[in-house]
Amino acid sequence: xxxxxxxxxxxxxxxxxxxxxxxxxxxxxxxxxxxxxxxxxxxxxxxxxxxxxxxxxxxxxxxxxxxxxxxxxxxxxxxxxxxxxxxxxxxxxxxxxxxxxxxxxxxxxxxxxxxxxxxxxxxxxxxxxxxxxxxxxxxxxxxxxxxxxxxxxxxxxxxxxxxxxxxxxxxxxxxxxxxxxxxxxxxxxxxxxxxxxxxxxxxxxxxxxxxxxxxxxxxxxxxxxxxxxxxxxxxxxxxxxxxxx
Numbered sequence: 001x002x003x004x005x006x007x008x009x010x011x012x013x014x015x016x017x018x019x020x021x022x023x024x025x026x027x028x029x030x031x032x033x034x035x036x037x038x039x040x041x042x043x044x045x046x047x048x049x050x051x052x053x054x055x056x057x058x059x060x061x062x063x064x065x066x067x068x069x070x071x072x073x074x075x076x077x078x079x080x081x082x083x084x085x086x087x088x089x090x091x092x093x094x095x096x097x098x099x100x101x102x103x104x105x106x107x108x109x110x111x112x113x114x115x116x117x118x119x120x121x122x123x124x125x126x127x128x129x130x131x132x133x134x135x136x137x138x139x140x141x142x143x144x145x146x147x148x149x150x151x152x153x154x155x156x157x158x159x160x161x162x163x164x165x166x167x168x169x170x171x172x173x174x175x176x177x178x179x180x181x182x183x184x185x186x187x188x189x190x191x192x193x194x195x196x197x198x199x200x201x202x203x204x205x206x207x208x209x210x211x212x213x214x215x216x217x218x219x220x221x222x223x224x225x226x227x228x229x230x231x232x233x234x235x236x237x238x239x240x241x242x243x244x245x
Contacts, residue, residue, distance in 0.1 A: 042085055043069070045169075048184050049090025053097035053106055060195045061099035062106055063163070067183035068115070070135065074177065075143045082141075085181075088115070104128075104189035112138045115180075119156075119189035126160040128190050129153075135178050148178035158201050161191035166203035 046067035053062035068088040076082050088110055097106040106117040118132035134149035155172050158164035165186045172180040188197050 043087050045069075045183050046087035046181075047090055049088070049093060051090075051093070051095035051106060051108060053095065053099060053104070055099050060192055062097060062104045062119075062187075062189045063192060063195075063197060064095075064106060064117075064185075064187040065197075066185035066187065068108070069181040069183070070113075070115070070137075071171075071179045071181060072135070072137065072146070072148075072177065074137075074139075074146045076141050077143055079143065086113075086139075088113070099189070106189075121160065121190050127157065128160060129157045130155040130172070133172060133174050133180060135174070135180075146177065148175050150174035156185075156187060158188070161193075162199050162201050163188035163197040164203070165200040166205055168203070168205035170203065170205060 046069045048065060048067040051064045051066075052060050055061045070086040070088070071083070072086065073081060073083045088108065093108050093110045095106060095108055097104070099105075102121045102123060104119045104121075106119075108115045108117075114136045116132070116134045117130060119128050120131040121128040131153055132149065132151045133153060133155070134147070136145065136147040138145035150173075153172075153174075156164045156166075163186050166182065167184055170182045170185065172182065174180065186197060186200065191198065
C-alpha cells in the first residue's frame with residue numbers, strides 16, 4: 001500500500017511571488033509619492049528652455065538647457081511672510097552674460113525678475129562649478145523688492161570640455177529666502193566646440209535613479225529563486241517519504 005502524500009501546488013508558490021512583487025512595487029511607488037509631495041500649491045514642472053551666451057566674436061561660450069523654478073520666501077503687501085513657487089518661462093526669458101578664461105556668467109531676465117549664474121574654472125584641475133547664484137525680484141505682491149545671493153557655492157560640477165547633466169529635479173539652496181529647483185538640466189560654461197554640448201557627466205541623482213530598478217530586479221530575482229528552491233525541496237522530501245508495504 002502506498003500512502004497518499006499531498007503535494008504542494010505550484011499555483012501557491014506563484015501566488016506568493018505575485019504578492020511579493022506587488023508589495024515591493026507598492027513600496028517603491030509610495031516612497032516616490034512621499035518624496036515629491038508638497039503641501040503648498042505647485043505650478044507644476046517648468047518648461048525646459050535653451051539659454052546661450054556668446055563672446056565678442058559671436059562664438060557660443062556658454063550653453064544651458066533646463067527648466068527653472070524659483071522657491072522664494074518674502075513679505076507681501078499685507079505684511080505676511082509667504083512662500084511661492086514661480087516658474088521661469090523660456091519664451092519670456094532673455095539670456096545675457098559674458099565669458100572669460102576662468103569665469104562665465106549667465107543672466108536670465110524675465111519681467112521684474114533677474115537670475116544670475118556665475119561659474120568658475122580651475123585651470124589646474126580643469127574642473128568647473130557653479131560658484132555664485134543670485135536673484136533679484138520686484139513682484140506686484142511684494143511689500144518691497146527682494147534680493148538673495150549665495151557665493152562660494154559648489155554646485156553643477158563638471159570637467160572642462162564636457163557638459164554637466166541632471167535629469168532629476170535638483171534643489172540648489174542659496175539662503176533661507178531662496179532656492180532654485182532645476183529640471184532636465186544640461187549646462188556647459190567652458191570648452192564648447194562647434195556650438196554643441198560636450199560629452200555629458202551625469203549627476204549622482206541620475207545614477208541613484210538608475211540603481212533603483214536594478215536593485216528591485218535583483219531583489220525580485222532572489223525572491224523567485226528562494227520560492228522555487230523551497231518548492232523543489234518540498235517535492236524532494238515528499239518523494240523521499242513514499243514507502244511500499
